[in-house]
Amino acid sequence: MEVIKKAAENAKLPLEVVSLKVKYPQGDEKQLLKAVTGREVPSGALPIEIGCVVSNVGTVHAVYEAVVLDKPLIERVVTVSGGALKNPQNLKVRIGTPISSLIEECGGFKEVPAKIVVGGPMMGFTIYDLDTPVTKGTSGILALTSREVNGAHRTACISCGRCIEACPMGLDPTNLFKYIDHSDYDSADSLGLMDCKECGSCGFVCLARIPLVQGMRLGKKMLRMKKVKS
Ligand code: SF4
Ligand code: SF4
Structure with a gap:
């Protein structure tokens, strides 16, 4: 600071x-x-x-390089971390580099990862192919152990309200999910689905392990498709 x-x-x-x-x-x-x-x-x-x-610092720096130094966006800093990795690091890499090369640069795995996530622990998505390339949006790569992955099974909603308390946008994730689960995207829209930031806080606190954020992503995608068609 x-x-x-x-x-x-x-x-x-x-x-x-x-x-x-x-x-x-x-x-x-x-x-x-x-x-x-x-x-x-x-x-x-x-x-x-x-x-x-x-604008985040990375974007401002990229604008500086493009405008002042005439350098296109060809590289970015990626955080490579997680308990399954030997030597976690922040690496500056060329866009297009396969994720396997970043893992190699970090000394490889010290144990077989249970999950490889691209992005952060809350908003990232799982990948199944280490040849997946780094893109301009790849901020982090996490090689997680089975201890770091919560493998609990989904159960029915217990109406605890924890997801509502956790939502920074003041949404009602449990009812949004119910509408999306029933393909009632208009009702989800009227509850403010498009304001969802996909932060993952609701899914993180859900005791029933309901994939709330995945539901929000799907619902938003379906609404966008519906709006394009109409
Ligand atoms: S993912 Fe969406 S609904 Fe869930 S807590 Fe974040 S903003 Fe709220
Ligand atoms: S946190 Fe999970 S179990 Fe609790 S109300 Fe929300 S969806 Fe239901």
Whole structure:
């Protein structure tokens, strides 16, 4: 933090460094804007509509390289981690590099991973082929052990309400999921499905291990397809 503040001072630009509480999903643009500016982005609106633009450091750096150095986006920093990996690291790699090469660079596996996830532990997706290439959106790769993967089986919803408490967007994940499960996407839309940030908080706290975030993703996809057709 002090290093960043010092760099901002030295840049002699109208910059302010603000530190926030460590909590998930603080990095989501709507949560970030509320925490930093106190302004709320209305449902279905974009940050620009409240006079803000949110860009992460990697994007700002890529814009600098493209505009000032005339360098296209050909590489990015990827966090390679997880208990199954020998030597976790942050690596700067060329886009298109197979994930197997990153794992090799980290010394390979110390045990057979139960799951390889691309992205973060909450929002990432499982891959089954280590030849999958790094793309401009690959922020992390996790090689998880069976101890790190919760293998509990799904049961029926017990109406505990934990998913509602956990949702940073104030949604009702349990009822959204029920509508999506019955292919009633219009009712899910009326409950605010499109405001879901796919942060995974609801699924993380669900004692019944219901794949809530996967349901939200599917529901949003189906709604988008429906809107394109109509
Ligand atoms: S994934 Fe779940 S917790 Fe996160 S915004 Fe969507 S419904 Fe809410
Ligand atoms: S957390 Fe899971 S079990 Fe509890 S209400 Fe939500 S969906 Fe149902």
